[in-house]
Structure formats: C-alpha cells, structure tokens
Amino acid sequence: MRKILSRTAVAALSMAFVTEAMATEWNVSLWGKRRAFTEHVEKMAELVSEKTGGExxxxxxxxxxSKNRENLDGxxxxxxxxxxxxxxxxxxKNPSITVMELPFLGVSSLEQEIELSMAVYQHPAAIEDLGRWNATLLMPSPLPQYNLVGMGDAPAKLDDFAGLSVRATGGIGKAMETVGAVPTSMSATEVRQAMDSGVVKAVAFAPHAHMSYGTIENATWWTTNLNPGxxxxxxxxxxxxxxxLSDDHREALLGSVEESLDHYVTTYNGKTMDAWGPALEERGIAKVAFSDAEIAAFKEAAAAPAAKAWIEENTARGLPAQELYDLVTGMIANGS
Incomplete structure (x- = not known):
C-alpha cells in the first residue's frame, strides 16, 4: 500500500510540476485607467486565457x-x-512609426488607421527600428482625429490661436505652431494638473482622453473640425x-490581434462616441467650427512643410523615409 501511495504521490507531484511549467504569465504595462484606449489589450488578455485554458x-x-514614457525602455x-x-x-526612439503622426494625412476612420498602421509596422524599416529596443510591434491603438478642448474665450478664427499654450504632441504640435499656438509636450496623466494650474489653456486629445483625463471639467469650448491629425x-x-512562447501560446497571442482590434473599434465607435456629445452638452461647452477656407489654409500651411521636414530628418537618420511616407499616402489615396 505504501508503494502504491508513493507512486501516486510522485505522479501527482510530477503532474503539478508539468502544469506549472506549462503556465505562462506576462506582465503588461499600461497607464491611467481602463478606458477605450486600452480595450484591445483587455480583450486580448481575455482571449489568450480562453484559448489556452488559463495556461x-x-x-x-x-x-x-513603469511610467508611460518609459515603457519602451522597460x-x-x-x-x-x-x-x-x-x-x-x-x-x-521610434522615428519610423512617427510617419503616422504627420499632420493632415487625411485618415478617415479607425479601420483605416489600423490598416495603415499595420502596413507600417510590417515594413522592414519599422521592424528594424523597434528591434533596437528588443520590441516587436503587435498592434496599434487606433484613435480618431484630435481636436482641442480649451478654457477662456473661444477662438472664432485660426488667428485666435496665436500665443495660446496648447498640449499637443508630435505632428499635431507642429501643425499648431503654424497658426501661432505654443505647443507643449507632456504625458496624458499630467494634463489635468497643467490645465488647472494654467500651464496650458487648451489640450489636443481624442474624445476618450478628454473624458478620461478630465479636460472637459474646466473647459468652455472645443473645436469640432480642426482635425489636424x-x-x-x-x-x-x-x-x-x-x-x-510555445507554438500554441504564440498562436493564441498573435491569432487574437484581429478580434481584439475589432472589439476596440466597436467599443470606441459605440460606447465612447455615444457618451461624448452628452458629456459636452451637460457642461455647456461651446462648439467651435472653422470655415472650409480656414481649414484648407491651415492644411496648406502645415501639411507639406511637416512632411518635407520629416522626410529630410529621417532620411538623414538612415531610414527610407520617402518610402514610408509614400506607403502611407499612397494607401490613403487608393482608399485603403
């Protein structure tokens, strides 16, 4: 009997060891709180667990x-x-993918943003660029065109942005400079305090972030059609x-990208955008719309110079910058 029990105990311990060895846990670094911007990651966690039986x-x-600006280093x-x-x-640190942040590219939907981003992510130059950080690009976090929420007197025309301190990063910041604004780059988690203290008077965000980070709490106006990027x-x-990863676990992860992004788009286009209009109305935030002529002039002043500067700067870095730019603009022109 003792021999039988011993064999049973050994088998149980062996099975427990094998089960533990098969289990894989990954740590995922995000920031802020769960919101539309993170729904694809949340969905991926759900799908991966389901597909692997919790392994x-x-x-x-x-x-x-980690801090959000240090995630790539981590x-x-x-x-x-x-x-x-x-x-x-x-x-x-990631110049290849900043082509997607150029102003006035003309991206019209989250679905198109996904298609363009994935094309860039799969380009050999982007793979090599992020490879310097031992990073593999998995999926984008598609966002709609940014618009500004601000405090004080609402701008009636683009000239009214002259001297206005604006939280705007990347190509959006460059675009705002062309109309005289003073862009400041800071992480999303710092924005509310910067508004409260008067460091910035306006913030460029997508709708979900304006709601998540409280920029609309003190705002008096927002731009409906600036759409700089x-x-x-x-x-x-x-x-x-x-x-x-084991082959099965890798397939569970990579095979969940499309469904995770579909969930993200459905959530953003539905739940998030459904809440955006009422959130503005409840707070009496004025809607500012600019004329077609002013938007056209803004685009002419910002788009071509920014693209030219980006191509020159990143060609000097050794990137095929013109090729990356042509890839994105060509897909947009063809309706991709």
Missing part, C-alpha cells in the same frame, strides 16, 4: 510597472513582456519573450 495569462498593470530590458506607448513621447500608440512585446 497563458496577461497581467495588466495601469501605471504599476520592454528593451525585459522588465515586462508587453506594453503600450505613444510614438510622440520619444520620437527619436492623431497620434500613433502601438502595443509592443518583448521580442525574446515572444520567441520563448
């Missing part, structure tokens, strides 16, 4: 692992296995960690 789990942290040293960041936070915020994984 592969994504432990999502909102700010507990990925590079393997401090965590997955992270989200925005290209404009550190343009010199958006930011590109990929989700990346540590390349070594991806390679170390």
């Amino acid at each position: 592969f789990t994504l432990n999502i942290s909102y700010g507990g692992l 990925i590079s040293i393997g401090a965590f296995e997955m992270a989200q960041f925005c290209a404009g936070y550190h343009r010199d 958006t930011v590109n915020c990929p989700v990346v994984v540590n390349t070594d960690a991806l390679a170390d």
Whole structure:
C-alpha cells in the first residue's frame, strides 16, 4: 500500500510540476485607467486565457510597472513582456512609426488607421527600428482625429490661436505652431494638473482622453473640425519573450490581434462616441467650427512643410523615409 501511495504521490507531484511549467504569465504595462484606449489589450488578455485554458495569462498593470514614457525602455530590458506607448513621447526612439503622426494625412476612420498602421509596422524599416529596443510591434491603438478642448474665450478664427499654450504632441504640435499656438509636450496623466494650474489653456486629445483625463471639467469650448491629425500608440512585446512562447501560446497571442482590434473599434465607435456629445452638452461647452477656407489654409500651411521636414530628418537618420511616407499616402489615396 505504501508503494502504491508513493507512486501516486510522485505522479501527482510530477503532474503539478508539468502544469506549472506549462503556465505562462506576462506582465503588461499600461497607464491611467481602463478606458477605450486600452480595450484591445483587455480583450486580448481575455482571449489568450480562453484559448489556452488559463495556461497563458496577461497581467495588466495601469501605471504599476513603469511610467508611460518609459515603457519602451522597460520592454528593451525585459522588465515586462508587453506594453503600450505613444510614438510622440520619444520620437527619436521610434522615428519610423512617427510617419503616422504627420499632420493632415487625411485618415478617415479607425479601420483605416489600423490598416495603415499595420502596413507600417510590417515594413522592414519599422521592424528594424523597434528591434533596437528588443520590441516587436503587435498592434496599434487606433484613435480618431484630435481636436482641442480649451478654457477662456473661444477662438472664432485660426488667428485666435496665436500665443495660446496648447498640449499637443508630435505632428499635431507642429501643425499648431503654424497658426501661432505654443505647443507643449507632456504625458496624458499630467494634463489635468497643467490645465488647472494654467500651464496650458487648451489640450489636443481624442474624445476618450478628454473624458478620461478630465479636460472637459474646466473647459468652455472645443473645436469640432480642426482635425489636424492623431497620434500613433502601438502595443509592443518583448521580442525574446515572444520567441520563448510555445507554438500554441504564440498562436493564441498573435491569432487574437484581429478580434481584439475589432472589439476596440466597436467599443470606441459605440460606447465612447455615444457618451461624448452628452458629456459636452451637460457642461455647456461651446462648439467651435472653422470655415472650409480656414481649414484648407491651415492644411496648406502645415501639411507639406511637416512632411518635407520629416522626410529630410529621417532620411538623414538612415531610414527610407520617402518610402514610408509614400506607403502611407499612397494607401490613403487608393482608399485603403
């Protein structure tokens, strides 16, 4: 009997060891709180767990692992296995994907933003660029065109932006400079305090962020049709960690990208945008619309110079900048 029990105990211990060895846990570094911007990561965690019977789990942290501007650095040293960041936070670290942040590209939907981003992410130059940080681009966090929420007197024309301090990163910041605004780059988590203290008088965000970070609480106006561009915020994984996954776990992860993005788009176009209009109306925030002529002049002043400067700067870095720019603008022109 003792021999039988011993064999049973050994078998149970062996099974427990095998089960533990098969289990995989990844830490995921996000920031802020759960919101429309993170729904694809939340969905991916759900799908990966379901597909692997709980053997592969994504432990999502909102700010507990790293500051948002340091997520790419954390990925590079393997401090965590997955992270989200925005290209404009550190343009010199990921210049290839900043092509998606150029002003007035003319992206018309979240679906198009996904298609364009994935094309850029799969370009050899982008793969090599992010490879310097031991990072593999997994999926974008598609955002609609940014618009401004501000305090004080509402601008009646573009000239009224002259001297206005605006939180605007990347290409949007460059575009705002052309109409005389003074752009300031700061992370999303710093914006509300900057508004409250008067450091900035207006903020360029997508609708979900205006609601999530409270910029509409003190706002008196917002622009309905400025649409200068958006930011590109990929989700990346540590390349070594991806390679170390079993074939089944890797397939569970990579095979969940499309469904996770579909969930994100459905949530953003539905729940988030349904809440945006009422949130403005409840607070009596005035809607500012500019004439077609002013928008056309804004685009003419901002788009071509920014593209030219981006191509020249990144060609000097050794990137095929013209090729990347042509890839994006060509897809847009063809209706992709």
